[in-house]
Amino acid sequence: MADALFRARNLTKHFEITQGLMQKLKFEGKKKVRAVDGIDFDIYWKRNFSIVGESGCGKTTVGKLMMRLLNPTDGKMYMKNKDITKLSSREEIKAYRRQTQIIYQDPFSSLDPRHRIRTILEEPLQIHSIGDSREERSDMIHEALEEVRLTPPEKFLRRYPHMLSGGQKQRVNLARAMILNPDFIVADEPVSMLDVSVRAEVLNLMKDLIDEEDVTYFYITHDISTTRFFTDYIGVMYLGDMVEKGRVGDVLDKPSHPYTQALLVAVPEPDPERVRGEKKVPIKGEIPSGTNVPSGCRFHPRCPHAEDICSEKEPPEKTVEKEHTAKCHFAGEIEFDIEVAK
Amino acid sequence: MANDDVVLKVDELCTHYLTHDGEVMALDDASFELKRGDSIGVAGESGCGKSTLAFSLMNQVQPPGEIISGSIDLDGVEVTELTEKEARKKIRWKKVSMVFQGAMEIMTPVYTVGHQMKEPLKYHKDVEGKAARRTCERYLELVNLGPEIFDRYPHELSGGQKQRVVIATALLLEPNLVILDEPTTALDVVVEARIMNDLKRLRRELDISMMFITHDLSILAEVSDNLAIMYAGWIVELGDANKIYKDPKHPYTEKLMAAIPDIRTDIDRLEYIPGVPPNLVNPPSGCRFHPRCHKAMEVCREMTPEVYDVDGVKVKCHLYSEDESIAGSQEASYETAYEDETAAEAYEGEIGKEEVEDGIEESEEPEKAKPEI
Numbered sequence: 009m010a011d012a013l014f015r016a017r018n019l020t021k022h023f024e025i026t027q028g029l030m031q032k033l034k035f036e037g038k039k040k041v042r043a044v045d046g047i048d049f050d051i052y053w054k055r056n057f058s059i060v061g062e063s064g065c066g067k068t069t070v071g072k073l074m075m076r077l078l079n080p081t082d083g084k085m086y087m088k089n090k091d092i093t094k095l096s097s098r099e100e101i102k103a104y105r106r107q108t109q110i111i112y113q114d115p116f117s118s119l120d121p122r123h124r125i126r127t128i129l130e131e132p133l134q135i136h137s138i139g140d141s142r143e144e145r146s147d148m149i150h151e152a153l154e155e156v157r158l159t160p161p162e163k164f165l166r167r168y169p170h171m172l173s174g175g176q177k178q179r180v181n182l183a184r185a186m187i188l189n190p191d192f193i194v195a196d197e198p199v200s201m202l203d204v205s206v207r208a209e210v211l212n213l214m215k216d217l218i219d220e221e222d223v224t225y226f227y228i229t230h231d232i233s234t235t236r237f238f239t240d241y242i243g244v245m246y247l248g249d250m251v252e253k254g255r256v257g258d259v260l261d262k263p264s265h266p267y268t269q270a271l272l273v274a275v276p277e278p279d280p281e282r283v284r285g286e287k288k289v290p291i292k293g294e295i296p297s298g299t300n301v302p303s304g305c306r307f308h309p310r311c312p313h314a315e316d317i318c319s320e321k322e323p324p325e326k327t328v329e330k331e332h333t334a335k336c337h338f339a340g341e342i343e344f345d346i347e348v349a350k
Numbered sequence: 351m352a353n354d355d356v357v358l359k360v361d362e363l364c365t366h367y368l369t370h371d372g373e374v375m376a377l378d379d380a381s382f383e384l385k386r387g388d389s390i391g392v393a394g395e396s397g398c399g400k401s402t403l404a405f406s407l408m409n410q411v412q413p414p415g416e417i418i419s420g421s422i423d424l425d426g427v428e429v430t431e432l433t434e435k436e437a438r439k440k441i442r443w444k445k446v447s448m449v450f451q452g453a454m455e456i457m458t459p460v461y462t463v464g465h466q467m468k469e470p471l472k473y474h475k476d477v478e479g480k481a482a483r484r485t486c487e488r489y490l491e492l493v494n495l496g497p498e499i500f501d502r503y504p505h506e507l508s509g510g511q512k513q514r515v516v517i518a519t520a521l522l523l524e525p526n527l528v529i530l531d532e533p534t535t536a537l538d539v540v541v542e543a544r545i546m547n548d549l550k551r552l553r554r555e556l557d558i559s560m561m562f563i564t565h566d567l568s569i570l571a572e573v574s575d576n577l578a579i580m581y582a583g584w585i586v587e588l589g590d591a592n593k594i595y596k597d598p599k600h601p602y603t604e605k606l607m608a609a610i611p612d613i614r615t616d617i618d619r620l621e622y623i624p625g626v627p628p629n630l631v632n633p634p635s636g637c638r639f640h641p642r643c644h645k646a647m648e649v650c651r652e653m654t655p656e657v658y659d660v661d662g663v664k665v666k667c668h669l670y671s672e673d674e675s676i677a678g679s680q681e682a683s684y685e686t687a688y689e690d691e692t693a694a695e696a697y698e699g700e701i702g703k704e705e706v707e708d709g710i711e712e713s714e715e716p717e718k719a720k721p722e723i
Contacts, residue, residue: 062538062539062540062541063509063538173626173627174396175626176626203395203396203565204565204566204567204606204609204610205395205605205606205609205622205623206395206622207609207622208609208611208620208621208622209620209622209623209624211620212619212620212622215619230538230539231539232539232613233568233610233611233612233613234611236611236612236613236615236616236617237611237616237617237620257616260613260614261614270540271539271540272613273543274539274540274542274543275539275568275613276539276542276543276546276566276568276569276571276572277568277571277572278567278568278571278595278607278610279571279595280571280572280574280591280592280595281592286547286550286551287543287546287547287572289540289543289544289547291540294508294510294541
């Protein structure tokens with residue numbers, strides 16, 4: 009495999025909890041939320057990487073770290089073999105963000121309601137001083153709108169965000185990210201607020217742009233059903249740790265971590281005959297808080313296969329097959345059978 | 351009479367919003383029946399009238415909305431004729447209750463869960479104090495929550511727990527019908543699957559009817575016996591869920607089903623419906639779906655389709671007309687969204703109008719928002 013476009017090694021982010029005076033007086037030491045707890049992954053050129061997990065598992069924090077919107081507590085990140093954790097000055101970070109853009113979840117609130125589409129798309133160009141004249145920028149804006157299939161562009165330039173449908177708004181967001189010709193886009197739940205039919209349209213478009221614009225996506229989602237179509241690699245996160253990762257087909261066909269298996273069972277299926285009965289969701293309870301990460305394997309209190317070793321020893325990363333690893337003591341031994349779910 | 355079994359009978363219901371820009375025909379000619387203990391799933395894109403339908407059933411359409419015509423027979427009560435006061439006394443909570451979209455934010459943060467749960471018991475049944483607490487705890491148990499939840503504040507609960515509390519509250523007065531408007535949209539898949547399991551069990555145990563409203567057909571497959579597919583204020587397909595899932599008749603349903611990604615197979619492209627739903631102030635002539643339809647015919651632009659019975663499924667589409675000259679009409683010669691997305695968008699009304707006049711001054715006031723439907 010060629011060199012990775014983006015690499016993360018032992019990426020860690022702990023948030024300290026602000027304490028009141030009384031808590032400080034007790035000298036209990038500072039409490040921390042271990043939002044991202046030492047994860048490694050590689051993203052290859054034009055091979056999308058998706059990250060899935062429940063809310064509170066740290067997936068959005070990873071996205072923000074990659075954009076350098078947050079500073080990591082520990083660990084390294086490399087973009088094209090350049091250490092981006094070392095970037096410190098405003099200029100360096102600004103130059104980095106020209107290569108890396110982000111799209112947010114909520115298309116309704118991520119566009120300024122008082123700006124016309126033209127102004128919205130012109131802003132990144134102004135910030136990065138691209139284009140010499142208004143005309144040149146105009147051409148770029150036209151091009152960006154055409155890229156995201158908002159045609160004819162003249163029709164959209166003068167509109168305000170409220171005059172667009174949800175799907176169109178998200179396409180404007182996409183155009184705003186694309187206008188800088190980035191290599192890499194962090195897409196944080198880009199379609200989860202859209203209707204199913206529109207969702208498909210936006211994902212198709214994003215996928216087309218991979219080849220047209222030479223862009224790679226880091227796709228953050230809780231909806232595991234869209235990952236197979238959209239991405240090549242997948243990482244499953246649980247409570248700040250990446251418990252399973254690999255090629256998307258391998259992970260979804262042969263999930264080796266009990267948590268991944270549970271996620272797959274829970275996916276709703278559009279086939280009434282299969283799913284009429286109650287589903288056996290194999291895990292209990294809800295995701296614990298990041299302040300209080302269980303000992304040993306962090307999943308063991310909810311795991312149906314847990315044994316003594318799980319609460320004592322943190323599981324190593326086991327290789328299940330080529331490029332497919334799972335952090336579970338019994339990885340590869342637990343049978344996954346979607347039939348039990350019926 | 352067999353009618354005893356029918357909890358809800360909606361007949362040619364029309365609910366419109368009388369806005370400054372004209373009448374928004376949010377719900378047109380909706381007719382369906384729901385038997386005791388049965389469930390119906392209502393699906394469609396945003397703005398297709400699903401929530402309007404739900405509010406109409408509660409007689410709680412907010413102005414400028416108004417039930418224009420038609421009837422709703424809810425367990426022997428004619429809902430459309432009730433005044434606000436009567437509706438509150440006679441039907442809400444007792445006969446029909448609703449779990450709203452984003453139920454997380456529905457609870458007041460300053461009162462305990464119990465305080466908020468007790469309220470309907472107090473007003474409707476005059477049950478207070480210990481007795482009310484006991485009833486609430488029993489229902490909390492039904493939704494798999496411990497009695498200690500009663501004394502908690504909403505912020506101490508997780509999203510899934512809050513949603514369960516709201517469901518328990520909706521069941522408190524043993525209504526015949528519970529309407530669930532996108533009950534699990536904001537939840538994670540694992541929590542969603544568990545709540546869906548609970549709902550299936552509750553429906554069986556308590557013998558209540560449920561109406562699920564969502565845009566996601568894959569969730570509906572698990573819980574609904576019947577299915578109503580809505581588009582632009584119309585029910586375009588109505589019938590047994592198994593039949594519709596297996597063999598969708600209306601082109602819109604077909605596309606909606608195809609848009610669900612399959613987790614087991616590798617696919618290259620997802621199906622979608624090009625264009626956007628029409629503005630209902632000025633819906634397309636003929637069949638409202640024709641500008642986005644992949645099977646559009648000449649006749650679709652001119653004539654409103656009738657409702658046809660195809661293998662027990664009611665379909666509102668010219669394709670199934672008995673009249674050969676209609677069913678076999680020529681393929682459309684006009685442009686649909688498949689050839690040119692903007693052609694179909696002309697029906698956006700307001701938006702369409704604005705773009706014609708180019709060269710408006712930059713200082714101009716922002717156009718008024720499209721009325722939220």
